Each structure stands twice: as C-alpha cells, then as structure tokens.
Amino acid sequence: MNYLSTRGHADRKRFCEILLEGLAPDGGLYLPETYPQVDTATLAKWRTLPYAELAFEILSLYIDDIPAADLKAICAKTYTAEVFGTDEIVPLRELEDGVYLEALSNGPTLAFKDMAMQLLGNLFEYELARRGAELNILGATSGDTGSAAEYAMRGKKGVRVFMTSPDGRMSPFQQAQMFSLQDANIHNIAITGVFDDCQDIVKAVSNDLAFKRKYRIGTVNSINWARLLAQVVYYFAGYFQATASNDKPVSFTVPSGNFGNVCAGHVARMMGLPIQTLVVATNENDVLDEFFRTGVYRVRAAVDTHETSSPSMDISKASNFERFVFDLVGRDAARLRQLFVDDLGLTGSFDLSADPAFRQAAERFGFRSGRSTHADRLAMIRDTEKRFATLIDPHTADGLKAAREQLTPGVPMVVLETALPIKFAATVVEALGEEPARPKKFEGIEALPKRVVQLPADAEAVKAYIAQHCD
Numbered sequence: 417m418n419y420l421s422t423r424g425h426a427d428r429k430r431f432c433e434i435l436l437e438g439l440a441p442d443g444g445l446y447l448p449e450t451y452p453q454v455d456t457a458t459l460a461k462w463r464t465l466p467y468a469e470l471a472f473e474i475l476s477l478y479i480d481d482i483p484a485a486d487l488k489a490i491c492a493k494t495y496t497a498e499v500f501g502t503d504e505i506v507p508l509r510e511l512e513d514g515v516y517l518e519a520l521s522n523g524p525t526l527a528f529k530d531m532a533m534q535l536l537g538n539l540f541e542y543e544l545a546r547r548g549a550e551l552n553i554l555g556a557t558s559g560d561t562g563s564a565a566e567y568a569m570r571g572k573k574g575v576r577v578f579m580t581s582p583d584g585r586m587s588p589f590q591q592a593q594m595f596s597l598q599d600a601n602i603h604n605i606a607i608t609g610v611f612d613d614c615q616d617i618v619k620a621v622s623n624d625l626a627f628k629r630k631y632r633i634g635t636v637n638s639i640n641w642a643r644l645l646a647q648v649v650y651y652f653a654g655y656f657q658a659t660a661s662n663d664k665p666v667s668f669t670v671p672s673g674n675f676g677n678v679c680a681g682h683v684a685r686m687m688g689l690p691i692q693t694l695v696v697a698t699n700e701n702d703v704l705d706e707f708f709r710t711g712v713y714r715v716r717a718a719v720d721t722h723e724t725s726s727p728s729m730d731i732s733k734a735s736n737f738e739r740f741v742f743d744l745v746g747r748d749a750a751r752l753r754q755l756f757v758d759d760l761g762l763t764g765s766f767d768l769s770a771d772p773a774f775r776q777a778a779e780r781f782g783f784r785s786g787r788s789t790h791a792d793r794l795a796m797i798r799d800t801e802k803r804f805a806t807l808i809d810p811h812t813a814d815g816l817k818a819a820r821e822q823l824t825p826g827v828p829m830v831v832l833e834t835a836l837p838i839k840f841a842a843t844v845v846e847a848l849g850e851e852p853a854r855p856k857k858f859e860g861i862e863a864l865p866k867r868v869v870q871l872p873a874d875a876e877a878v879k880a881y882i883a884q885h886c887d
C-alpha cells in the first residue's frame with residue numbers, strides 16, 4: 417500500500433515512512449492511494465473476531481512494511497481487557513429502541529483518543545527500535561490529547577514527550593491525570609498563556625528546521641494517519657455489535673472537532689462497511705455543521721471560537737477535513753489546492769454550494785450534521801440519566817442531540833461516546849446536581865505529587881528546556 421498527499425506531491429510513501437511524520441512535504445495530508453475493499457465474505461469472517469484480531473486484519477490492509485507476526489503482536493499487546501476494561505474493548509449499549517452508545521472511553525485517560533494513541537505508542541516504540549532512532553514528541557494540549565499521548569508513551573524506549581498546556585486552564589482532573597505521571601520520559605510544561613500560545617510555540621519550534629533535526633522533534637497530532645487508521649477498527653466493531661448480519665445498514669453519530677474521528681468512519685464506509693449515514697455533531701463551534709448545511713467552509717478567527725462546555729470540540733478549523741474534501745472533489749489535487757491553499761489562504765473560506773460535488777457529500781458519502789448549545793447538552797445529560805439511568809459527558813451529549821434529529825426507522829443509530837462524564841464533572845454537576853462516579857484507579861489523584869515546570873510563552877525557553885533534557 418502506498419500513500420499520497422492530498423495536494424498532489426509526486427512522492428509515494430509506505431506506512432512506516434509516514435508513521436513518524438506530520439504533514440506531507442507540500443503541506444497536504446497523507447491518504448492511501450486506494451481504499452481496500454471488504455466484501456461480505458470478509459465481513460462474515462471478521463464478525464466473530466476478538467477486537468485485537470479485527471484490528472490486525474484491518475491494519476494489515478494498509479501496512480505492508482511490518483511483518484505480519486510483529487503487527488499481530490502489537491495489536492494483541494495494545495487492545496487488552498486490562499487496558500480498556502472489557503473483553504469487547506468497545507462495548508455497545510442500547511439506550512432505547514435502535515439508539516446505541518458505543519463506549520470508546522474506557523482506556524487509561526477516559527477519552528476515545530486512547531483507542532488510537534495506545535496503538536501509536538506501541539508502533540512508535542517498535543519502529544524506533546528497528547531504526548535505532550529516538551524521537552522527541554512536542555505537543556500542545558488543552559486536555560484530552562496531551563494526557564492520551566503521555567499515557568501511551570510513558571516508559572516507552574526511544575521516546576520522550578514534551579507536552580505544553582496553558583497554565584491553570586485545564587480541569588483539575590485533567591491536570592492531575594497528566595501532572596501526576598512520574599515517568600522520566602514525560603515532561604509537562606505549563607505555559608503562562610492560553611492554548612493558542614502553546615500551539616504557536618509548537619509551530620515555532622517545528623519551523624526551526626535545524627533545531628527540529630538536531631533534536632529529532634516529532635508530533636502526535638490528529639492528522640497522523642496511523643491514529644486515523646486505528647479509529648477505523650471501532651466502526652467495524654460497532655457495526656458487528658449493532659447487527660445480526662452483514663446486509664443491514666447502520667448509522668453513526670460522531671461528536672466532532674478536528675474531523676479525525678468521523679473521517680475514520682468515512683474510510684470504513686469507503687471500504688464497504690454498510691454505513692448509511694455519518695452524522696457530524698458539533699457544538700457552538702459549528703464550522704463543520706455550516707459546511708454540511710450550506711457548502712460553505714468558513715474558518716473561524718480566534719475571537720469567534722467559543723469556549724464551550726464540550727471543550728475538546730472547540731476548534732476554529734477542522735484539521736482532517738481536507739482528507740474528506742479530497743475524496744469529495746474526486747481526488748483532484750489541483751482543485752483541492754485551489755480550495756485549501758488559494759481560497760482559504762486569501763479569504764479564510766471556500767464555497768462549494770454551487771458545485772455539483774457538494775450534493776455528493778450527502779447523497780454519495782452519507783454525511784449529515786447537527787449542532788448543539790450548552791442548554792442542549794444539559795437537557796440531554798438530564799434526559800439520558802432520567803430515562804435510561806445512564807450518565808453521559810457533554811461531548812457525547814452533543815452527539816446524542818444530533819443523532820436524535822437524524823433517526824431512520826429500522827436503521828440502528830450508534831452514537832460514539834467520546835469521554836466519560838468524570839472528565840467533565842463540572843457540567844455534569846450543573847445538569848444533575850451530583851458528581852459522576854469516578855473509576856477506582858483515579859480516586860484521590862488530585863492529591864498526588866505533581867511533576868510539571870512553568871515556562872513563559874516563549875519558544876526559545878521551550879527549546880532550551882528540550883535541549884537540556886535530551887541527553
């Protein structure tokens with residue numbers, strides 16, 4: 417399997433070459449040259465597989481530069497009941513007739529990002545050992561990504577993590593999750609500033625090519641193809657649990673920010689998984705809902721990006737969206753460059769409303785969308801608790817709200833649960849007046865010793881810190 421750039425660069429790469437990379441050299445995103453097709457006989461074989469073996473089967477279609485036995489061992493080591501809490505790994509629960517929650521949040525940091533990041537940690541360790549190389553991961557987080565990356569990379573040979581976060585801005589639970597890690601290869605850097613300052617620092621350091629090369633700086637952000645690929649697996653696992661046979665369509669609703677999660681659903685659908693509809697759920701930061709309703713993609717300015725009670729979906733632009741648009745315009749790289757380089761660069765938006773391709777988003781690719789507000793989230797959390805005795809987090813509430821607007825009789829609707837309520841306790845308390853339950857292993861973490869340094873919002877200070885801790 418070879419990978420190409422959405423912006424038309426002539427190079428073709430193999431999986432392990434793009435594993436440790438971010439953007440393609442021309443600024444595009446990597447995608448497989450073709451989507452492997454899965455027929456009904458294959459689906460029938462896969463239906464009864466344990467999750468780790470299903471992951472191996474799907475990953476093998478995209479990875480041909482890791483020996484099969486090694487890849488199988490990596491999957492088996494990653495997707496265990498010990499790490500994810502159950503043998504099913506992603507158990508499905510029916511709320512009411514035809515509406516399901518797929519639990520993706522029972523990994524080490526209680527958000528769905530563990531599903532991909534845990535695999536990435538094991539793939540990185542394997543590939544770095546094979547090359548005899550090291551990698552220093554530099555990241556910026558407002559919460560879920562940073563903790564998922566740290567729990568995936570802790571104790572891994574050849575990898576260090578330098579994770580910046582805005583000082584004092586994460587929830588106490590999120591801070592405790594990250595800062596209580598005592599592993600020598602994990603470095604928490606609290607920046608005096610906001611999340612955008614952290615992102616600017618990461619960009620500035622990555623743009624210093626000499627520094628980047630000397631200190632082997634890498635990232636684990638959501639455009640990484642391996643993360644997206646790992647997420648494809650749970651669409652298959654959810655499908656098999658929601659159906660008794662492989663001729664039944666299923667729809668999914670996905671709480672969305674950077675379009676990474678739902679893009680994996682798009683890939684599963686392109687492979688032939690019988691997905692009827694993919695519902696993109698947004699909060700007040702509704703760039704994606706606006707596109708699927710109108711055909712206009714309009715990136716928001718920082719001042720127009722709202723701080724909401726589903727903060728992991730507070731985005732101004734959706735960094736994986738380019739992958740879907742590439743397929744939408746028939747994989748025409750020149751057209752894609754016009755949209756993402758010329759139009760977005762000049763005006764901050766592009767408009768496909770008059771383009772016949774736009775209709776295909778719904779008709780051919782099955783996309784719908786929805787948007788919710790803080791009041792909707794509170795109402796959805798209350799309703800779900802009252803009628804089904806089930807606590808959901810505010811992101812999952814965004815999903816459930818959008819899902820209810822897109823139900824089709826006879827077609828199961830699977831809502832992806834992207835975090836556990838304890839991670840966003842304040843909003844759950846606001847809705848219900850009570851604290852959500854906390855898994856035993858997180859009892860009292862706020863009181864544990866914290867391992868974190870404070871640095872000013874200055875790329876030079878961060879570079880000096882990295883240089884000091886790399887020997």
Ligand SMILES: *Cc1c(COP(=O)(O)O)cnc(C)c1O
Nearest residue numbers: 560672673674675676677728834
């Ligand atoms: C990251 C995250 C999302 C958004 O996922 P994308 O892949 O960026 O669309 C939604 N919910 C939670 C809890 C998250 O951590």
